[in-house]
Every structure is written in C-alpha cells, then in structure tokens.
Amino acid sequence: MKKIITIAGSNSKTSINKSLLLYTSSLLEDVEVISIDLNDYELPIYGVDLEAENGIPKAVKKLNDLLDLADGFILSLAEHNGTYTAVFKNTLDWLSRANMNVWRDKPVFLMATSPGGRGGATVLQAAVNYFPFLGAKEITDFSLPSFFDNFLDGGLSNAELNKELTQKVQLFKRHLNIQ
Numbered sequence: 001m002k003k004i005i006t007i008a009g010s011n012s013k014t015s016i017n018k019s020l021l022l023y024t025s026s027l028l029e030d031v032e033v034i035s036i037d038l039n040d041y042e043l044p045i046y047g048v049d050l051e052a053e054n055g056i057p058k059a060v061k062k063l064n065d066l067l068d069l070a071d072g073f074i075l076s077l078a079e080h081n082g083t084y085t086a087v088f089k090n091t092l093d094w095l096s097r098a099n100m101n102v103w104r105d106k107p108v109f110l111m112a113t114s115p116g117g118r119g120g121a122t123v124l125q126a127a128v129n130y131f132p133f134l135g136a137k138e139i140t141d142f143s144l145p146s147f148f149d150n151f152l153d154g155g156l157s158n159a160e161l162n163k164e165l166t167q168k169v170q171l172f173k174r175h176l177n178i179q
Contacts (some may be wrong), residue, residue, distance in 0.1 A: 002071040002176055004028060006037045009077035009088035009123075016147045017076035017120075020113045023155050024074060024142075027169045030178065032067065040074035046093040056098050063091070064098040071102055072176045073136075076111040079123035092134075101135035101141065106109050108136040110144050119145035138175040142168045 006025055008018040025033045025076050041059045044050055067073075078085050082094070084100060095102045110127050112120025121143050142165055149158075156162035173179070 002031045002178055003034055003069050004031050004072050004074060004176075005034045005036060005067060005070040005090065005171040006074045006086055007076075007088075008158045009038075009075060010085055011038050011087040013039075015078060016113055016115070016151070017078045017111070019151065020111055020147070021074060021076040023143070023151070024076070024109075024111065027166060028173070028178075031071075031176075034066070034082045036063070036066065038091055041091065043090055043094055046097070048092055051097060053163070054098060057094065060091075060094040060098050064095060067095070067099075067102065067104060070104060070106055072107040072109070072172065074109040074111070074172070076113065077120060077123045077127055079112060079114055079120040082122045083126060084123055091170070101160070103131060103135040103137070105137050106174060107138040107140070110139060111137075113147045113151070114145070115147050117145045118126065119143035119147075140168050140172045140175065 006021050008021050010017050041063050043057055043059055063118050108131060110124060112124040114120045123139055124143050128139055150156060150161055156165060
C-alpha cells in the first residue's frame, strides 16, 4: 500500500489548510495517509552558526526519517504576507540541511487556500517554482479561493471547484501509479 505524507504549512490549531488537507486525503483510496503536524516538531530558528554549534536537531532527524517512508506528498500551504508561514519555512530550511532532496524525487500535490479570493495563489506559485529544487517530481497543484464561502461541513460546497480538486487528485494518483 502506498504511503502518502500530508503536511499543512501552518501551526494554527484551526488551520483552514489542515481542513482542506483532511478533505483531500479522504478522496484517496487504498493508501496509507501519514499526517504530519508541524506543532509536533518544535525547532529553533535556523541559522548556520546554530547548526555549526549544535548540529541538526533531533526533531529534524526524526521528521527527515519519516519523509523517507513516503511514496508521495500532499501539502496545503498557508500564506503569510505572500509567502510561506514562518513555521513551514523554518522546517523546510532545517529539512534541507538534513537532506537537500527533501521531497525524495516523489510526486507532490501542492495546495493552498485562504479566506480571500486568490486562495493562497502567491505561496502556491512560489512552491511550484521552488520545490523541484528540493526533489519534488510531477507536481500537481490546486488553489481554493474564499475558503469560508467554498468549504462547508467538511467538504467543498462549490461543485466546480470540487470537480477540479477531484480531477487533480486523480492526476496525483496517476503520478503515484494508483488506479
């Protein structure tokens, strides 16, 4: 059975990106979903001096080992001021020090959502452009605008957006060689 690691790029306990990630994961069948909560990996702010003095933190090594298990990744990225959240960027910086091939040459499904009409489009585009340098292959992406208008009762209420997401999930499954 394929293992899919999911990560919401937020440390908010009420993250709308976590909600989107949970719904999207429910659309996958015959896979094992391993959900990573960034709150479980408290890390110091990355710095070369800190790394030189103390090495790579145990939490990074643990997370890095977990990423080795994945056949693919689904991430839903929160957008803060047009880019990654501080917690996600810091985690990514540390992970790249443990293994520059963070995404292990595996398929990656990138998503973003926000309360606004752009749906995290800026952070999503940044990730689509940057993640191949970190080993992301066969990237699929999806943006959900106006989260509170389009996501109700644990799912997408907008039929057109739900159809698009379902098609993107099917594309991601093909990248994983899942029927």
